[in-house]
Amino acid sequence: MEFEAATSADAVIKQNLEQFLVVLTVSLSVATVSRIFSWFRRIPYTLLLVIVGLGLAFVNVRLVNLSPELILEIFLPPLLFEAAWNIRWRDLQESLVPVGLFAIAGVIISILGVALPVSQFTGLSLPIALLLGASLAATDPVSVVALFRELGAGKRLTTVMEGESLFNDGVAVVAFLLLVGIPLGVEEFSIPVTVARFGTFVGIGAGLGCLIGYGISYLTQRFDFPLVEQSLTLVSAYGTYLLVEELGGSGVIGVVTVGLILGNFGSRIGMNPRTRLIVSEFWEFLAFFVNSIVFLLIGDQINFGSLSKNLDLIAIAILTVVGTRFVVIFGLGYLSNALKGSTFNWREFTVLWWGGLRGGVSIALALSVPTILDGRQEIIDAVFGVVLFTLLVQGLTTQVFLKRLDLVGDQPQRQAYSEAIARRTALNRVLNFLAEVEQSPDIDPDFYRYQQQLVRGQLRDVEDGITKLQTQNPQLLAITMEQLREELVDIEADTYAEYIRAGRLNRNLSPVLQSVLDQAIEKVMTEDEA
Known part of the structure; x- marks a missing residue:
């Protein structure tokens, strides 16, 4: 019996390795082709991966089962850390008011703006519709930010888009966790309780993130060993996420906090320029590697048969997501201008509105909806439909918006x-x-x-x-x-x-x-x- 169990375990490991190698081979093949043929360079690399994944799903070739734990615990920490590591605190500080408004008030508006119409015009109950709204509140502008940098869009525009996504993901995940207990009947909605729990989630994440970030920053001052310092950043990303989640906080907020501190403080006081370059290149590779897998698997997991049964729900979800995004960006954007005296104009707001894509985080949240809920499949189908629309329609046309609005830089x-x-x-x-x-x-x-x-x-x-x-x-x-x-x-x-x-x-x-x-x-x- 022990021998059979060991053999079975070995077979599972071998199968998982083979699946991983197939995914990696397909991803790198897409990357290679996109660099060789000039026509493909017009399409952001991440969108090409989604398109290839859709093609595989259409012919019913499934590369690997995509579980929410896989995204949230393996893929999400390095993506968040790399973005936080590279964002300049000085630039973020200048745009902290619009970023804060978009990431906090914007998430609340997005959740309600999606949930209320969906519950009104479809058969979904309000608690289920709120879960759908929370899943779709998380933005994922990876391909848009890459396009901004490639075309030379303004630094301020890129900072706001990236900064909003960093904090927006954390707030959306926390909101989802707060709302998931309502349709299960284990919790009742109460504004004071919800605010207190939200503060607990964010406080634990930010507090532990600060402790770990500053601790590693001062530790790296004591020695100069690039490989060890690089390894410490990797451990801090995954370790912070797992530790904060274990203690009841927001792992997303924890990872973002650690990345900001190490990228803006620790790398300055504890790493020499050569080490900073090594660590930055390592995280650039890791982000490319993880994004290659995530976006390919997003397309590969589409179930066309199930989507076709919920086209009306998907259409309403798309309209509400785009509409609430418009309200969030233009309404809160002009409020930010009034509060801080910023000079964001309607052209920049238009690109921020149209560039609010949805991606891996939204799908992970949708897949993590408890299976005992009746509306789970509807949530998953609606989220996949919205993600496909934002990636393939908004993502592929953002470049046109940038050029028509004269926001392409030098x-x-x-x-x-x-x-x-x-x-x-x-x-x-x-x-x-x-x-x-x-x-x-x-x-x-x-x-x-x-x-x-x-x-x-x-x-x-x-x-x-x-x-x-x-x-x-x-x-x-x-x-x-x-x-x-x-x-x-x-x-x-x-x-x-x-x-x-x-x-x-x-x-x-x-x-x-x-x-x-x-x-x-x-x-x-x-x-x-x-």
Whole structure:
């Protein structure tokens, strides 16, 4: 019996590995094809994966069973951490009012805006409709944010879209958990109780996230070992999620908090520039890897037969999602402008409205609805229908909105300018090396001079290119000032970290240059505009 059990377990493991390899092979094949053929580059990579998954589902090829635990516990933490790690707190802070309004008040409006019409015009009860609204309140703009960056959309627009999604997911998940007990009959809706439970969920998540984030930040100051520091970020993402969930908090909020702290504080005081680059590249790969699997499986899990039976529900859900998103973005957006004196205009609001896609989190929540509820399949079908609409219709047309509304930026020029600046720095360092290095007696001195002439020639070409770019695009000068500011702040933070590692300082000092340099740059930019 023991031998048969072991054999059966081995067979299951082998089958799971084979399924995983098939999924990975298909995902990477889509990535490769999208890079080889120029026509496919017009379609965001994540949307291509959904389309391929739909094709597989249409011919009834199922790659793997997609469970909510798989998304929430394995796929969600790295996606959230990577987004939080890369978002700049300084940029997020400037847009904190609209992000907060969209992520908190916006979720409430979205839930009610979907639930009330659905319960009114379909056969779903209000408690079930509220679960549907909570499932659809979570936005997933991965492909839209990637498109923003590729086309060079404004940093503020990208920050708001990404920041809203980070906190929106956490609030939507908490709202879902609060509402799921009502149709089961184990809880009654009460505003004071709901507010208290919401505060508990968020408080535990944010509190533990702060403890873990700052703890790892100060720990990494004590040593310089890139592989260990990289591993610590991975453990913090998964460990925070599991620990917070175990203690009754919101794992999503916990992971977002840890990612923000490590990306904006820990990486500055505890990691040297090379380590930060290694960790950032690791998380970029992991996010690509996880997104490749998640979006392929979203398309692969579609049940066309079941969807066709609930087309009326899906149509109402799509209309309410798009309509409530319009109310949230334009209503709360103009309120944010009034409260903070922001300058978001109707064109930016239009892109934020149309770019509010739904994805993996919504599907995970829908699949986690208890099987004993009568409306579970209707919720799943409605969510899948809305996700397909937002990904394939809104996702594929967002680029058109950006171009028609004249929100496409100068990303190609900025990238070319950054590359030219990097080449100039590298060539100057080569020249310094040739000037300072002790000349070997085995090498003819004329050879050293010849090498210097070659490098100087290349340097002149690079500087001519930089001058040309600056003349054609004066706004690119801000990149140089921003890079200098970051280098100066990094030098200051690295110095404090060295003192702590050497035992000459027992606590970290906050960089004093950051606010001073920010004010100086703002002053220079204001004078240039005047």
